[in-house]
Amino acid sequence: MSVTGLAKRFGDGTDAIVAVDDVSFEVEPGSIVGLLGPNGAGKTTLIKSILGMVLPDDGTVEICGFDVYERPREAYAHVDAMLEGARNDYWRLTVRENLRYFATISGVDPNSVRERHDRLLEQLGLAEKADVPVRDLSRGMKQKVSLASVLAGGADVVFLDEPTLGLDIESSRTLQTELRRLVEHEALTVILSSHDMDVVETVCDRVLIMSEGRIVADDTVDSLLSAAGLHCIQITSTDIDAEVVSTFRSRFETVTADARDRGYRLEVTTDSDGLYELMDLLRASDVTLDHVRTIEPDLEDVFVELTTIDRRDR
Amino acid sequence: MTSRHPDSSSSPRTAGYYHLTRAVLYREYLIFVRYPANAIGGIVIALFFFGVLFYGGQMVAGQALTDSIEGIIVGYFLWTLSVGAYSSISNDISSEVQWGTLERHVMTPFGFAPVALLKGVAKIVRTFLTSTIILAVMILITGTTLQLNLLTILVVATLSIVSVLGLGLAAGGITVLYKQIGNWLNLLQFGFIVLISAPAFDLGWMRLLPLAHGSALLQRTMVDGNRLWEFTPVELALLIGVAVGYLAAGFVVFTYATRRARRLGVLGDY
Numbered sequence: 001m002s003v004t005g006l007a008k009r010f011g012d013g014t015d016a017i018v019a020v021d022d023v024s025f026e027v028e029p030g031s032i033v034g035l036l037g038p039n040g041a042g043k044t045t046l047i048k049s050i051l052g053m054v055l056p057d058d059g060t061v062e063i064c065g066f067d068v069y070e071r072p073r074e075a076y077a078h079v080d081a082m083l084e085g086a087r088n089d090y091w092r093l094t095v096r097e098n099l100r101y102f103a104t105i106s107g108v109d110p111n112s113v114r115e116r117h118d119r120l121l122e123q124l125g126l127a128e129k130a131d132v133p134v135r136d137l138s139r140g141m142k143q144k145v146s147l148a149s150v151l152a153g154g155a156d157v158v159f160l161d162e163p164t165l166g167l168d169i170e171s172s173r174t175l176q177t178e179l180r181r182l183v184e185h186e187a188l189t190v191i192l193s194s195h196d197m198d199v200v201e202t203v204c205d206r207v208l209i210m211s212e213g214r215i216v217a218d219d220t221v222d223s224l225l226s227a228a229g230l231h232c233i234q235i236t237s238t239d240i241d242a243e244v245v246s247t248f249r250s251r252f253e254t255v256t257a258d259a260r261d262r263g264y265r266l267e268v269t270t271d272s273d274g275l276y277e278l279m280d281l282l283r284a285s286d287v288t289l290d291h292v293r294t295i296e297p298d299l300e301d302v303f304v305e306l307t308t309i310d311r312r313d314r
Numbered sequence: 315m316t317s318r319h320p321d322s323s324s325s326p327r328t329a330g331y332y333h334l335t336r337a338v339l340y341r342e343y344l345i346f347v348r349y350p351a352n353a354i355g356g357i358v359i360a361l362f363f364f365g366v367l368f369y370g371g372q373m374v375a376g377q378a379l380t381d382s383i384e385g386i387i388v389g390y391f392l393w394t395l396s397v398g399a400y401s402s403i404s405n406d407i408s409s410e411v412q413w414g415t416l417e418r419h420v421m422t423p424f425g426f427a428p429v430a431l432l433k434g435v436a437k438i439v440r441t442f443l444t445s446t447i448i449l450a451v452m453i454l455i456t457g458t459t460l461q462l463n464l465l466t467i468l469v470v471a472t473l474s475i476v477s478v479l480g481l482g483l484a485a486g487g488i489t490v491l492y493k494q495i496g497n498w499l500n501l502l503q504f505g506f507i508v509l510i511s512a513p514a515f516d517l518g519w520m521r522l523l524p525l526a527h528g529s530a531l532l533q534r535t536m537v538d539g540n541r542l543w544e545f546t547p548v549e550l551a552l553l554i555g556v557a558v559g560y561l562a563a564g565f566v567v568f569t570y571a572t573r574r575a576r577r578l579g580v581l582g583d584y
Binding site: 019080105106107 | 413421
């Protein structure tokens, strides 16, 4: 899949909102790409533009060699999407009926993928519920049915918007494992949008981070973590009071503060230069350190850092 | 249509319009038999209003109403069919938006408009079943005799409501663009009463309106016993022409409106 120079603006003149700003990227077959961004960053508009749900002002999208805007029917034969979380199938039909219906809608004779459906039902723990109307299932089960119905036609590329929303930890892990299996064994390509950083960090081969309509980072999780050069320091002291916390918050982008019986425990994420500033600030505030330890920064820290820097630099 | 990548355990075959038609009709059938309350409720309400019309009219107009009861029954039968045909697409789109399934019907290799049209046709098949039950009960409670040449009734009634399906397709397109307007557009179905009772043979141009000409032919079929081959070629050509014309116009409006909705980024938003 390739996206070239995609741009979408809503409204005119000074009221215009740039939802997607000259976005280009490619996705290799058989990989999972995470799409991250704060609310309003343009993720949904980008996904809908790629799928032709929103017509962009500029740019092209090719899926499996077909231009989505010029030859949508050919492109749609290779792509499917779970855009609305749990509610993108028919709750009055049974699980298996949904799979058969949406396989047909996506251009595949359902009888020819019966084995695939059986396997999907088995692997997602839905086999026993195959003949139960979706409306009678739990939220987590409904989410799995949504995913199964998206995969029912054997699409080459699938878009998943918050696929683990509402799932318990075990179901979420099962789903992640199944996604990886499909990617590795069937060359499935997944574009996954989620606010659950753990999911993105665990399953994605690559991550795109969006801010204000643009892609501000595009790399593997490991590269993003190392390239960010971030350090997360946890400091515990009885000398830290609300005023010190406020001072820290005004100087550093990422600060979490937990009030203790006496004092606070602070977690500050910053780059190498910021470490010196941190020490100076502690000294200036007469804070005696009771306990200090370093924590490996995670994708969430990198995400917050990158989007904050992007917003500040504009 | 291009086929998908081979599955590790089975070889997917491309689905054609036959598979699509079967899937859409089967889904409609499943919902009809599994959740009959909606259909039964619709039949009861339609019969209730007919009862009010019939018994209330008898009290007010007496013999005059009884003399024209055949025409009223035929008109009411066609109206129930028309309401089903008209609301099928716009109501369906509103429901799909709320269920979050609209996008999946847009993102189909068959094309959104053909799928929406097929879903409308599936609803019409269901409407034919419920309207036939309503017709039978109306005949029973009024003790009226009608000419029931099934082939002629099926052809004339179907072609009559195809024009309304075109209007429904246009309304569906507008619903895609302005979601909340769908309920207001449903009010237009009361205008079908005017079209069905329009004096198509007195005012020639009225024959070009949806339902008017078809209603007149259906009256001649069910009241006078006319057979399909007894209509003149001009009458049949006009029936077909009006059906095709309004369907094509509805298709154009639907296609334009959905493209506009995609441009504005409101497709699927409610």
